[in-house]
Amino acid sequence: MKRQLNRYLQSDWFGPLLITIAAIALVSWFNPSFLSPFNIQILLLAIAVNAIIAYSQMVIIAIGQMNLSVGAIGGLVAISFSGFMEVWSIPWPVAAFMALSVGLTAGYINGLFVAMTGISAFIITLATLSIYKGLNLGITEATPFYKIPETVKALGNSNFIEPLPWLVLPTIIVTFCLWYLLNRLPVGRFILAVGGNEHAAELSGISVRKTIITAHAISGFLAGLAGIMLVARLQIGQPTIGDDWLILSFAAPVIGGAVLTGGHISVAGTLLGVVIVAIITQVLVLFNVDPFLVQVVLGLLILWAVGLNKLREVRAARSMDELGAGA
Amino acid sequence: MIRKVLLGTCMSLVALAGPVSADSSTKVALVPGGPHPYFTAWEQAGMDAAKDFGLASADYKVPQKWELGAQNQLLESLVTQGYNAFLVFPGDPVGTVGIVDELVGTGAVAMALAGCLRDPSEAVFCMGTDTGNSAYLGTQQLLKSLGGGEGRKIAHFTGFLVDANTKLRIDAVEQAATEAGAEVIQVIADIDAPEPAEEKINAYLAAHADEVDGIITTAWVPAVVAANALRKIGDKRIQMVGIDHDEVLLQAVKDGFVHGTMLQNPYGQGYIGSFAANKLREGCTVKADAPFKSNALTDKFIDSGTVFAGIDDVDDYVTSMQSITKTLFESFESTYLDC
Numbered sequence: 001m002k003r004q005l006n007r008y009l010q011s012d013w014f015g016p017l018l019i020t021i022a023a024i025a026l027v028s029w030f031n032p033s034f035l036s037p038f039n040i041q042i043l044l045l046a047i048a049v050n051a052i053i054a055y056s057q058m059v060i061i062a063i064g065q066m067n068l069s070v071g072a073i074g075g076l077v078a079i080s081f082s083g084f085m086e087v088w089s090i091p092w093p094v095a096a097f098m099a100l101s102v103g104l105t106a107g108y109i110n111g112l113f114v115a116m117t118g119i120s121a122f123i124i125t126l127a128t129l130s131i132y133k134g135l136n137l138g139i140t141e142a143t144p145f146y147k148i149p150e151t152v153k154a155l156g157n158s159n160f161i162e163p164l165p166w167l168v169l170p171t172i173i174v175t176f177c178l179w180y181l182l183n184r185l186p187v188g189r190f191i192l193a194v195g196g197n198e199h200a201a202e203l204s205g206i207s208v209r210k211t212i213i214t215a216h217a218i219s220g221f222l223a224g225l226a227g228i229m230l231v232a233r234l235q236i237g238q239p240t241i242g243d244d245w246l247i248l249s250f251a252a253p254v255i256g257g258a259v260l261t262g263g264h265i266s267v268a269g270t271l272l273g274v275v276i277v278a279i280i281t282q283v284l285v286l287f288n289v290d291p292f293l294v295q296v297v298l299g300l301l302i303l304w305a306v307g308l309n310k311l312r313e314v315r316a317a318r319s320m321d322e323l324g325a326g327a
Numbered sequence: 328m329i330r331k332v333l334l335g336t337c338m339s340l341v342a343l344a345g346p347v348s349a350d351s352s353t354k355v356a357l358v359p360g361g362p363h364p365y366f367t368a369w370e371q372a373g374m375d376a377a378k379d380f381g382l383a384s385a386d387y388k389v390p391q392k393w394e395l396g397a398q399n400q401l402l403e404s405l406v407t408q409g410y411n412a413f414l415v416f417p418g419d420p421v422g423t424v425g426i427v428d429e430l431v432g433t434g435a436v437a438m439a440l441a442g443c444l445r446d447p448s449e450a451v452f453c454m455g456t457d458t459g460n461s462a463y464l465g466t467q468q469l470l471k472s473l474g475g476g477e478g479r480k481i482a483h484f485t486g487f488l489v490d491a492n493t494k495l496r497i498d499a500v501e502q503a504a505t506e507a508g509a510e511v512i513q514v515i516a517d518i519d520a521p522e523p524a525e526e527k528i529n530a531y532l533a534a535h536a537d538e539v540d541g542i543i544t545t546a547w548v549p550a551v552v553a554a555n556a557l558r559k560i561g562d563k564r565i566q567m568v569g570i571d572h573d574e575v576l577l578q579a580v581k582d583g584f585v586h587g588t589m590l591q592n593p594y595g596q597g598y599i600g601s602f603a604a605n606k607l608r609e610g611c612t613v614k615a616d617a618p619f620k621s622n623a624l625t626d627k628f629i630d631s632g633t634v635f636a637g638i639d640d641v642d643d644y645v646t647s648m649q650s651i652t653k654t655l656f657e658s659f660e661s662t663y664l665d666c
Contacts, residue, residue: 039530042526230522234522241521243392244523286530294517
């Protein structure tokens, strides 16, 4: 029994789950409207998109790298998607497919440069961030695309079952696919192996280059998917989509137990990290925090959540050690 | 739609501008603080001014992001590209003073546009919306639509906290509400980007829609998002006054989800600013007794105008914007310049 409990305590998702449950109980006690169907819908909409953004970074963290261009790719795909529909009158499913190809290609280019040059992904994606954002501004001249088809708007703002919005469907599918990929498919294990020890992975026959390119391509695809989902949700192809993604994209995986040096990530933990950040963001609004202090409080709460999770990990590891010594 | 507005404004101003002067060596750069739909009218304004006044060029140059460093780098690179007149939205009212002083040191003309620098600075003047006044008038319109302010509760959604205008807007809304006996029960700021605006405004309405009588928005994106949110929840009980002329907002006014919007005049700022920059480079000087207004940042402020457009005016808002620009342009040279 104690071993079972310790196994849960050691898992990445357990701490964030406890924090999430405690936060929901506490906030809804102070403000019952927090659990109203409309508010649940608003929360789920935020979580649905933010989870994809976080996954996009999580895949790169898994190989021990960083992708600073996640937001720029998302923005480029968002304006491509809306631009294809407005300027060329392309049907939305085709436009979505083409726009996702843009995201995939952008990620592939990132991976190709990192793998071929050996230059740090931090530097490469810093440069491509500028290129992708520049393309975005060059195409839009900072003016949004407005003519979003009603179907797309409806997908971004209506529910398939009250209060579950349509946008949670792609997130559920992606969450499952990523879990399956990372835990059951060779390519997922390669990604984690390269992140854990690149040299050892290479010696065991894994193509590090291919793995890096694959991870970046997946990251680009996911960033693009988030961009498309945001167009549907915002009902507008805003060139600034993606500008605010960077902090969230790192915060959620880290809260969820990801190791920034690579090799260890948790899909469930990252999802719960997104939930925690979404709840914190809502709490600041619901409790009318002074607008000039919002950023400070947000930062402190994220720090608290990360710290709490770290503390849990340390205690769980100590407890396992004691158990081991006892045996 | 925006293109049509600008084209219409341009056509009316061509007649006002009169004969095109001899070709000038003035190269104007219109530089906003970062990408934002509000400033896109500057591009057409610059092109029209270049054509109407015979400027070498008047180009709209956008920093890639809202960051002082990015704007400063862009401005420095524009000097090396031969630009000699700068119309700048300050990335920071104090932080941008240094780079503007440097630009003037190279012999260029510089002015603050749409937002002001804190005095003292080498900028010849600041031309923009009297943001405090616009927020104050907008709040008054909102309270009027509620049948008076006594006991009313309103929420205020506004823009970037790094923009000095935001504090002016918050204070002005508070003042107008207090004077009318209303209460500002919540201020949500730093949401002049779609994602945070969507998340926070919807969260607020989900929890507090029953407690609020009216909404005043004093930044572009929050106005659009709040208009969409009111449409989504289908609540016409909550009155709202927005800002600017985004298509989504104007449609919400027409459909009765938003009471009206406070129009600003970005086209006029770019057009008249380019005209003034050229005049100053040709040897005109700013009048010693020019009737500048004062605001919290500067004593050299020119109000580019603001006007309320409700459901009856929204179809004709182009005329309202043209009228503001026309009035300011007609008397600009004689009022502010010695030539």
